[in-house]
Amino acid sequence: MNARSPRPTALSEEELRHPRSQAAFRRTKWLAGSYLGISVLTLVAIVALRNDTAMVNDAVWVRGTIVVASALLTYAFAVRVARGSRGAYRRLRIVSAVMIVAIAAIIALPGTFPIWLKAEQGVCGLALIGVAVLVNGKQLRSLFAARRLG
Numbered sequence: 001m002n003a004r005s006p007r008p009t010a011l012s013e014e015e016l017r018h019p020r021s022q023a024a025f026r027r028t029k030w031l032a033g034s035y036l037g038i039s040v041l042t043l044v045a046i047v048a049l050r051n052d053t054a055m056v057n058d059a060v061w062v063r064g065t066i067v068v069a070s071a072l073l074t075y076a077f078a079v080r081v082a083r084g085s086r087g088a089y090r091r092l093r094i095v096s097a098v099m100i101v102a103i104a105a106i107i108a109l110p111g112t113f114p115i116w117l118k119a120e121q122g123v124c125g126l127a128l129i130g131v132a133v134l135v136n137g138k139q140l141r142s143l144f145a146a147r148r149l150g
Contacts, residue, residue, distance in 0.1 A: 011084035011143065020139050025082035028092075028134045032071075032078035035127040039064075039071040042120050059112050067124065070099050074131065081135070089135065089144045096132040100125055 015021060046064045049055045074095055080088030103125040107118050134140060 011086075015143055016082075016084050018143075021143055024134050024137065024139045025078075028131055028140075029075070029078045029082060031127045031130040031134070032075040032092075035124050035131070036068075036071040036075045038120065038124055038127070039067045042117070043068050055114055055116065057114075060114065060117055063106065063113065063117065063121075067121075070095060071124075074099070074128070078131070081140075086144055089140070092131070093135050096128050096135065100128050100132060103128070 043064045046056050046060055074092065077088045077092035077095065081092055103121045106113055106121050107125070113121075
């Protein structure tokens, strides 16, 4: 037997336009956008400081690039979540949690990263904690709970 479970129903306009949903979407996009903005500014600083090996080493280049890529994904997911995408909601929950753990590891690692990058990562971590709280909060969890057809 190849019985597939029915796909979840799409979110209604009413659910998406609910004031609490709209507020959660707005905050999530703002926090994800802040994470993206800080990450891009950090990459600009890395480029500007590239000749100072005490401030910018190979690990900083790699981390800075990875953070910008993850911030772009995070923001794109947040925008799609606000449009009602269940897949983007799942991805946003995962990427925000994974990046929080990665940031905690960066901050805890002795010596590899300069203090300025650890401070920047702390600020990014705070923005991502806000995203994680919102996407795992009651409003969005109940909104995106899988309702089955049939």
